[in-house]
Amino acid sequence: MNTFDKSLVRRSFDHASTRYNRFTALQRTIGDGLLSRFNVSPLQDHRTTLDIGSGTGYLSGQLSQQKDIDTLYALDISADMLQQTKMAMQGLQCTQLVCADAEQLPLCHSSVDAVYSNVAY
Template structure:
């Protein structure tokens, strides 16, 4: 993962993020419904807070005393701070999830909604999260699985051999990584979301507004030609009976105890 490009992409998307984040809000709501928030006291950490949707929900639904909103993109943190300006118990931390600047056993719960997929070494991230969690602390997160954007990936594969769509980890990898880090009571569930779009271009515009377009260094460094783009869009799978196209978002939700 090229962290500089990831940071630039999400910084640029801060202003447009909320208007395009319906899936993120839907997944975040389901994630919190799966968590034991009624007993979540103390200090909570929201990794990859974005513009603050999950942060605000954690404040509303849990009896936590303090909440740390963490994001590597400073404009995202500014958006969260503006949204939650009335809350004095929220602290804002601009930092990388792969290098948490927090003391050992300093937080009671860690939450992350569709952010950990941007980490290059998830196993190291799990180990560091366990380090900052107190004994019996809870980790709850959602991330994208291997079938995410499979239609877009397959359509591009008919055009060239470059990587236009990011790869994501499967459920087994996540569970193994958590076990190796020392987590216990691991539970996971997988859901497929298939929102519809008026066109492939609309899907690609939404990914850009979210900051979630391809930021991998091994992608085609040249400008994708108009003809190649048109051929890719023609190859995108569609139902001839439907005027719209769908895109698969393979979401894995996981909870674990320290």
């Protein structure tokens, strides 16, 4: 059963996409905390990594620069949020933008080594 009207969620983030980064202090603080815990994680091999609800790509940007990540999927339901990521991450070739619903991931089973999600669920 769907609790949220996803078309409304998508439209809402599409609409907010160009202004979103002005109001992300909380998301960045939480994302930085997530990454600092990741850095001491005993998990070592994160070559293919997925960021669900990646938004404008702050966490994806940090992840894509980590040396043990070969491919990063930045996945979001809002194409306009992903467009902001694309503009911010020019030159970071390991990042693949995926416009999709987190509940219907268009990825093969067992195709990623690590999954992150910051303030999306």
